């Protein structure tokens with residue numbers, strides 16, 4: 402994960418600008434005086450910030466509504482609203498074998514989505530070219546001019562070196578190693594780009610669109626070829642000092658276990674990732690069994706497939722129990738391809754939680770399956786621009802004028 406952050410981002414004026422945007426979003430229609438009351442900022446600061454937002458096309462005055470207030474006597478207040486249609490966000494999700502793109506307005510309404518199959522071992526160049534084309538197609542579908550796009554969020558299913566933004570591990574996306582993904586995408590799309598990992602994007606997506614809408618403290622666990630957790634604490638994504646927060650897949654489960662791609666032994670991933678499960682079934686079910694086959698066979702009553710999925714749930718639950726004790730979230734959302742196993746997986750997770758977590762921590766956390774399926778990451782990439790990027794991309798990019806469509 403490498404955020405497009407700059408040192409000046411936290412400057413007071415930017416934070417104040419965000420408080421004004423938050424007030425506008427929360428209230429729908431609001432006067433300058435009420436923004437001042439709500440944010441605690443001075444009237445003159447609010448006026449100045451609102452002028453900037455108006456110049457960027459993000460705030461409009463609603464004269465017709467303001468006139469209705471005239472009945473109360475005195476000068477009617479001029480009401481302002483945030484114009485979500487003034488800008489758009491793009492989400493891009495790269496997987497092993499797929500590419501997804503979505504376009505939304507600034508209120509997170511999805512305007513268009515596109516999807517494409519990729520070769521498993523596609524090169525980064527091919528992937529980036531395909532994404533560039535797919536973004537153009539999705540923008541055309543949505544009827545959105547590129548000049549209105551405030552930024553693009555991009556998800557990659559692997560570790561991204563913090564400072565360089567370079568894809569680090571060969572195990573997940575072999576064709577991408579050493580590629581500065583955000584920079585390459587930026588060069589092609591000429592948009593501000595924020596990159597994050599798939600688990601973080603899943604957490605953002607379930608919080609913005611899915612199973613976690615009312616939760617402010619939640620853990621999203623992606624169980625696919627890797628296992629990772631996205632943490633939302635106090636309503637904000639928590640990434641840790643170096644972006645490594647939530648590396649649940651590398652929690653030690655069996656000290657004498659298999660060697661993991663990270664170099665340690667017995668990590669959770671070696672026991673409970675989708676690849677590990679298929680590998681376990683090789684002797685009994687043959688080399689050709691895919692993850693989709695395993696899930697279908699389990700649904701059809703195959704005891705071996707049911708067993709490996711339930712055991713994976715129990716192994717994952719041991720890691721989750723520690724997270725519950727440390728973070729005390731209100732909600733755990735399980736996503737990723739193994740979440741397709743439903744209760745078979747979740748019951749194993751619940752069993753270990755009940756055994757290993759503090760009873761109060763276990764009792765206060767609901768455990769649910771994600772509802773967004775394989776759209777979670779692309780929707781999270783959009784959410785990264787729209788909501789999270791209130792703090793990241795948006796203040797950067799709206800410093801350039803956004804041309805309004807006629």
Ligand SMILES: [Zn+2]
Pocket residue numbers: 650651661662663664665668670
């Ligand atoms: Zn590991």
